[in-house]
Amino acid sequence: MRTIVITGSSRRLGLFLVEKFLSMGDTVIAVTRSDPQDFQPISSEHLHLIQIDSYDQLGITKTMQAIEALADRVDLLINNASMYDADPESVEELEDHYLSLFNVHMLFPSLLISALKERMYNESTPGVVINMTDIYADNPNPEYSLYCSTKSGLESLTRSFAKKFAPGIRCNSIMPGPIQFLEQHTEQQKSEVYKETLLPFEGGYMPVFQAVTFLLDNHYVTGTSIKVDGGRSICRG
Numbered sequence: 537m538r539t540i541v542i543t544g545s546s547r548r549l550g551l552f553l554v555e556k557f558l559s560m561g562d563t564v565i566a567v568t569r570s571d572p573q574d575f576q577p578i579s580s581e582h583l584h585l586i587q588i589d590s591y592d593q594l595g596i597t598k599t600m601q602a603i604e605a606l607a608d609r610v611d612l613l614i615n616n617a618s619m620y621d622a623d624p625e626s627v628e629e630l631e632d633h634y635l636s637l638f639n640v641h642m643l644f645p646s647l648l649i650s651a652l653k654e655r656m657y658n659e660s661t662p663g664v665v666i667n668m669t670d671i672y673a674d675n676p677n678p679e680y681s682l683y684c685s686t687k688s689g690l691e692s693l694t695r696s697f698a699k700k701f702a703p704g705i706r707c708n709s710i711m712p713g714p715i716q717f718l719e720q721h722t723e724q725q726k727s728e729v730y731k732e733t734l735l736p737f738e739g740g741y742m743p744v745f746q747a748v749t750f751l752l753d754n755h756y757v758t759g760t761s762i763k764v765d766g767g768r769s770i771c772r773g
């Protein structure tokens with residue numbers, strides 16, 4: 537039985553991945569800021585929740601204390617947690633906003649990968665790290681410049697960790713496109729996105745899960761990114 541750690545696990549893609557791996561018989565350690573009530577519908581002895589206040593150094597300490605009691609080996613770490621907010625209007629808000637984005641997209645993933653190294657490093661059966669980034673990492677949306685820059689930073693960290701921990705850990709990223717809009721997205725906004733997407737519909741979570749299983753199962757892939765974006769990245773200006 538594999539042990540899989542997923543951050544940002546309480547809803548949407550994260551919760552979808554939790555349920556998929558549980559259904560495959562894996563043990564899932566779900567890191568979340570949210571209330572455990574969000575996981576109520578899932579009744580599995582193989583699901584372990586780690587509730588943290590935020591994705592920062594304190595969150596890492598609590599996460600590692602919990603994992604140390606749960607598992608000697610981690611087979612897959614998915615850094616999925618993310619904060620998707622446009623740049624703040626005022627300069628006064630900019631610093632706090634940027635620090636929050638840096639914490640969740642760069643600090644927490646890099647600290648967690650480093651802290652889990654001893655539980656993941658094995659040259660005959662390497663552990664696998666998958667960082668969820670964004671096609672915006674390569675070609676930013678200027679209204680989300682701070683978000684995009686920290687996703688770009690996570691792309692860079694992906695390649696650094698691939699170099700740092702080879703051959704005992706493989707580290708890759710997935711760059712989603714419009715897989716699932718938020719409720720606050722208007723029909724006009726969705727239409728604008730579809731106009732620059734070759735496959736003009738929401739991809740959903742399954743295509744991302746299929747990319748996750750490819751990266752998990754393919755033993756000769758590290759230091760790379762897989763776009764799951766309906767072709768949007770080659771259409772956007």
Ligand SMILES: NC(=O)C1=CN([C@@H]2O[C@H](COP(=O)(O)OP(=O)(O)OC[C@H]3O[C@@H](n4cnc5c(N)ncnc54)[C@H](OP(=O)(O)O)[C@@H]3O)[C@@H](O)[C@H]2O)C=CC1
Nearest residue numbers: 544545546548549568569570617618619668712714715716
């Ligand atoms: N949806 C899409 O179309 C796209 C998604 N992506 C990326 O794919 C991944 C999954 O996407 P999606 O499911 O939509 O992600 P969400 O926007 O739902 O965020 C993922 C999780 O991160 C945690 N989170 C949310 N807000 C914050 C915050 N402000 N600070 C810290 N943690 C927060 C929550 O988990 P918890 O409360 O359990 O901690 C949340 O469920 C993300 O990394 C995202 O950037 C990239 C491009 C497009």
Ligand SMILES: Nc1nc2c(c(=O)[nH]1)N=C([C@H](O)[C@@H](O)CO)CN2
Nearest residue numbers: 618619620670713714716717718729
């Ligand atoms: N953490 C998140 N990141 C992103 C989301 C999201 O819902 N949560 N959504 C998008 C957009 O859908 C974009 O792909 C199209 O406008 C980008 N990142």
